[in-house]
Amino acid sequence: MNEMQPGATAPVESVHTEVHQAQEGHGGGFPPFESHTFASQILWLAITFGALYFLMSRIALPRVASILEVRSDRIASDLAEAQRLKTETEQAIAAYESSLAEARSKAQKIAGETRDKVQAEADTQKKKIEADLSERLAKAEKQIADTKAKALSNVRTIAVEAASDIVAQLLGDKPDAKDVETAVDATLKS
Secondary structure, eight states: OOOOOTTOOHHHHHHHHHHHHHHHHHOSSOGGGOGGGHHHHHHHHHHHHHHHHHHIIIIIHHHHHHHHHHHHHHHHHHHHHHHHHHHHHHHHHHHHHHHHHHHHHHHHHHHHHHHHHHHHHHHHHHHHHHHHHHHHHHHHHHHHHHHHHHHHHHHHHHHHHHHHHHHHHHHSSOOOHHHHHHHHHHHHHO
16 A cells, blocks of 8 residues: 655645546536526426326326226225125124024923923822822731731730630639630730
């Protein structure tokens, strides 16, 4: 690299020289503000503005307008479709709720009928069982009474024999069977 000596001004001077040369090549000020080109600039501005206005009004704006109209129509049809679907949905919900209420009503009716039917069957079974139990109870009571009567008759016979044997052992003589039976019957009745 080139090392510069202190106090050297070569690079600064070359920059000033280049800037000065560039300014001389362009002439004097900003071209749009120069008075001798002002009329032609106005003319070209008017021609360019007119051409752009014509292109915009005849080509671009109609296309944009048609696009906006298509979009507007699509939005309107989408909104109409959404409203139709909303109405259908509300009708479907109402029909569903109606059928649900009807189904609940039928279910309650069926449950009530089934409960009544089961209750009637249970009552019928209960009456049959009670009748069967009553019949068995009557048979059991009759059997108990018969068994009791047999037992009592056996007790009488045993009592008569035992009394007869006891009296025979105490007195040494066998008592009359009729007298012993009469005494045992009198004792059993009391």
